[in-house]
Amino acid sequence: MVSVSLCMIVKNEEDVLERCLESAAELVDEIIIVDTGSTDRTKEIAARFTDQIYDFPWRDDFAAARNESFSHASMDYCMWLDADDVLLEEDQTSFLALKENLDPSVSVVMAPYHTGFDENGRVTFSYYRERLIKNRGGMSWVGAIHEAITPVGTVLYGDFAVTHRKTRPSDPDRNLRIYQAQLDAGKELEPRQQFYYGRELYYHHSWEEALAVLERFLEEGRGWVENNIDACCHCAYCHKELGHDQAALEALFRTFAYDRPRAEVCCDIGLWFFQREQYRQAAYWYALALTCTRDDRRGGFVSPDCYGYLPCIQLCVCYSRLGDQKRAETFNELAAACKPDSSAVLHNRTVFQSLPEGFN
Template sequence: MVTISLCMIVRNEEAVLARCLDSVSKAVDEIILVDTGSEDRTKEIAKRYTCHIYDFPWVDDFSAARNFSFSKATMEYCMWLDADDVLLDEDAKALMHLKETLDPSVRVVMLPYQIAFDAEGKPTFSYYRERLIRNGQGMCWEGAVHEVITPIQPILYGTAAVTHRKVGPGDPDRNLRIYEKQLAEGKVLSPREQFYYGRELYTHGRYGEAQKIFQAFLDSGAGWLENEIDACRQMAYCRYALGNEAGALRALLQSLELDVPRAEVCCDIGKHFFDRDQYTQAIFWYETAASRERDDRSGAFVQPDCYDYIPYLQLCVCYDRLGNLKKANFYNEKAWACRPQSKVCQNNHLYFQSKQI
């Protein structure tokens, strides 16, 4: 059985820290907690779980803090979590099984990261992250924000998902502030940092600036494929917000020059035509979305509903508006099978019953 050091950086996390550590403490062999300046009961709570508590002055650099936490680890693997992450019971059991079966030659274990959920608690947004890192192999965190470790083979993809359960708004301006501080100091952003800087600008409603950053990122040709595809989507959202609807569609179609279409992109294009009452065109793209194979291991930001529930539901509406109630009902039943608790599908079912379909 391999051993794991849980390495965390925290600041003012009294509301969530115990929840996080309760969920994972039985599955790890050591807990390293690095505090970057808490003014609440974070350290007091941490002492219930570990004596390995260190102070690290915050320098607007998540990688620096994470690398410091990894430097204190003494076990075979370093595992990282944020304080507002949890392991659900089944995932904690899966992590224990992973410990018992993991080949120690594996250098990086990628695990699902679930960060958004529907009303039923089903993940609507997830992606794989490098979660367990073989200690002493020279792998380091890079990037002041949206930090990352470049994995080294051999890599294993596991099933023990980490669930992000954010409490409170946090500091929504922090990441943008760090990027703009770096730019003011003359730093040249890497392609990955440029991509995430564009996303931060978009989130803050600075659509014109974000569009320029995404365009420069795409023009460079130096980005990672999945980030380039997502940049096309983000650029489209900027252009919609700026009233450039034709340009938005061109941005979405630009992603098709990069690789085969992702279901997320197909749903975006389908929505473009749906919103303009062009239902035949919308049907083509929603049918294409439903036909795409989902690849969670691509590293992309995966929206699972784009591969079944959303296109089926939209196909139901499209066919209903075209007067083809039989096909509309067919697709509503397919959507309902994806989400048995869906009130929308239940109401649609009653509607079609009233039409004697």
């Protein structure tokens, strides 16, 4: 069985750290905590689980802090978690099984990161992240924000997931502030950081500036395919906010130059036509979404609802508006197979039951 060092960077995490460490403590062989300036009970809580607690002055660089945490690890693999992450019971079992059987020649284990949830706790947004990294394997974190490790050697895709459970909002301006400080200092952002900078501008409603950054990112042609597709989508969202309706649609179509259609993009195009009451065109794109194969291992952001529930519930509405209630009801039941407790599904059933017999 391989050994694992849990390596964490923390600051003022007294509300979530215990929950995180309780979920992981029995899975790992040592715990490394790097504190970047806590003023609450974070270090006191950490001390209940480990005596390896180190101070590291924060310098607006997540990669530097994570590399510091890895530098103290002594086990075969380093595993990272954020303080508001947890391993659910079923994932703890899967993790232990992987740890027991992991081939030591594996350099990196990728695992799903669940970060978005509906009102019933079902995952609505996830993506794979590098989760176990071979210690002293020549890999390090890069990127002051949205830091990442570029895998080398053999990569394995694990089936245990890490669940991100925030209990409070983080500083909404931190990432943009760091990016702008880098630019003010004359730093040139590499492609991945340029992509995320454009997204930060979008989140801050700087539509025109975000559009300029993302267009430049795409034109330079140095981005990873999944980031390129996501950049096109965010260009579309910026155009929509700016009232450039046709340009928004064209930006979505641009994603097809990079790879096969993604269900998420098809749903966005379907929504474009739906909002203009062009229900036949909308139905075409929602139906196409249902033919798209979900492949989380591509590494891109995945919205599971787009591969079943969302296109089905939208097809129900489209066909109802087109007067085909029988087909609409069929798609409502297909949506129910994905989410039996959906309020939209239950509402639609009530509507269909109220229709006169034979109405279509």
